[in-house]
Amino acid sequence: MVQLVEITGVLNEQGSIEIPVVLLAQTGIRIGDEVKLVYLAAGEKDYRNESREFILKKAGEDPVEELQSGEAELKLPPQLLADAHIPVDADLDIVCRDRKIVILPAGDEDYEEVPKELLDICAELGIPKEKVNIVLRMTEEEADEKAGV
Numbered sequence: 001m002v003q004l005v006e007i008t009g010v011l012n013e014q015g016s017i018e019i020p021v022v023l024l025a026q027t028g029i030r031i032g033d034e035v036k037l038v039y040l041a042a043g044e045k046d047y048r049n050e051s052r053e054f055i056l057k058k059a060g061e062d063p064v065e066e067l068q069s070g071e072a073e074l075k076l077p078p079q080l081l082a083d084a085h086i087p088v089d090a091d092l093d094i095v096c097r098d099r100k101i102v103i104l105p106a107g108d109e110d111y112e113e114v115p116k117e118l119l120d121i122c123a124e125l126g127i128p129k130e131k132v133n134i135v136l137r138m139t140e141e142e143a144d145e146k147a148g149v
Contacts, residue, residue: 093134095135104134119132
């Protein structure tokens with residue numbers, strides 16, 4: 001299982017982050033290695049880091065490319081899946097929303113209440129039927145949460 005580890009460093013007067021060598025060694029980064037600081041910007045042309053969170057990575061490694069290539073694997077703890085009533089071997093739909101990530105079992109069901117004309121318009125806009133189904137399922141689940149179901 002993956003574990004999130006937090007290492008404390010100190011920002012010195014020169015603007016450098018000082019991380020104890022012992023802790024840095026745990027990351028696989030060595031003194032003299034070129035590193036990059038990665039963060040999620042507020043917008044396409046707005047480079048503010050509103051979350052105040054960063055990822056430090058070795059130069060030459062591209063975690064975004066790895067994720068986009070499909071080589072990265074997301075593993076959720078079996079107990080978390082069980083608590084969410086999702087089978088351990090289920091395919092998942094993962095949707096990022098404002099300040100939350102929604103994970104649902106992948107659905108093959110078609111929503112008959114969606115008129116074909118609407119699906120055709122979505123297709124023309126480049127929105128696949130599967131994405132429309134995910135949005136509908138998320139909307140239904142949010143309505144269920146608000147109703148206390």
